Amino acid sequence: MKIKEVIVVEGKDDTAKIKSAVDADTIETNGSAIDEVVLEQIKHAQQKRGVIIFTDPDFPGERIRHIVTQHVPDCKHAFLPKHLARAKHDKGIGIEHASKADIQEALGAVYELVDVREGEITKQDLIGYGLIGSPHSATRRERLGIVLQIGKTNGKQLLRRLNMFHITTEQLDEAMNQIIQEERDEK
Template sequence: MTYDIKDVPREIIIVEGRDDTKRLIETFGPQVKTIETGGSALSRKVQAEIKALAADYEFIILTDPDYQGQRLRNLLSQLVPQAKHAFIEPELARSTQRKASLGVEHATPETIRQALAEVMTPSSQEQMEWIPLHQLVQLGLIGHPQANLRRQLIAKELHLGYVNGKQLQKRLAQYQIRLEQIQAILEKEE
């Protein structure tokens, strides 16, 4: 198989394991650079490796769309706050053989390419503008019978990954997404 070198991400992609790296190599070829955390843990050795590379490289965090993947993403975000984020929807990361298995290694190359094409860059803590919770409640994104469904619609449209109410508020601030953008998405769906 031939790969187009211009399609290979320049950043180092932080993934959970060997199978994720294998899937990225299948997608982009052997030129793709990854760091494996060794699962949902983040050892001191891996932390040191990431910190050492942070001066010269940019990172994209691509973890599994599950609780452990989100936990790891949060740890990595603290370690390298400037890292970009790519998200894969849970339904696009399921194993066809084992229904309970969910991960980057199960995503198709097209899904991975799409996730990396829609990478999100977080703002610094000082730049973050928070949408007040009461406005998210008014929009039916929190405390509404359909809140989870509405949040996932917003998250999918904006490529934020799975979010609960508090995570939604934080991710909207991290990626400088404005209230007007959310309102437009919700109006389009009604």
Template sequence: MREIEVPKEVVVVEGKSDTQRLNQIFGSAIKTIETNGSAIDSAIIKRIKDADERFGVIVFTDPDYPGERIRRIIRAEVPSVKEAFLSQEAANSHRKKDSLGIEHASAEAIQTALKKVTQMSFQAELKPIPMSELVALGLAGSDQAKLLRQKLADHFNLGHVNAKQLQKQMAKYQVTREEVIQVLEGGKANDQELK
């Protein structure tokens, strides 16, 4: 059995069930901070800032609106944090009453997400790719748009995005038009899904 690599950074999650899931996978060596929902107070922000200075921080929240709100608040206060994302499919328990959550994801999906982190660029944001180009590339207004956007979001680790969010995320993380075209044209591992 191969040894699981525990992130050296502190992982910021939403609640106890997320911490419990990470402990199941990585053991007690993993360090977490729980935001206890999207009402993040100044004490939590201070803990995140201190952890970022000492160990680095990975923000790992659910792929839904409250999770994205938590990310925005933390990024505004601590721009140097790294981020890990799960797709909505990976975080879905497939039970009617459950919401999307890290606690529902497989160990493999969580390990992959925590290895493939992104960090906001400290250079000026790129000028967003115009919406007309996103339409021309099939990323908006086409039957395949949702699949193509998810392919890009997964490749560049941008989280779940609609066309406007994709446009903003790519600018924020310095993803160029050329890189987008390269991903869309080359290495289409899921060609069958896109047809």
């Protein structure tokens, strides 16, 4: 699988893992202390080839995603659920611990951020599905992030992300029906 866009990752271990899974070029942020030089490289790459942000599914990874998105709008985003990015023998979480197949799947499901359209998914929709305001909301949001491949979110981030990725109410309904059925099967 060849990736046209340049993939933004956190470090050299992520680059090595990405390159073992797909044919792609990367830019490393070297952690969350991203300097202006790296941001300019990302901006240049976005103008020339496009950029996919593919950071670790943890707080520092989300922080990097946010910083890059603020400085370089219109980047695409790939997400890997935490359970697929866990190290086998320690507590580490990162892209470098994922399997080649999981990396290929995450990059194959890339979303492009777009402006939020009013009137799409609402807070009431999220309440109705128990994604906010219920004791099991965090678990449901995490499962939804995996099913839709949009990453882990809190309630406020979820509404914004669903609308930015133009997830339709039909796609939300389908994903939630799957999650509800899985919950029933677990009981």
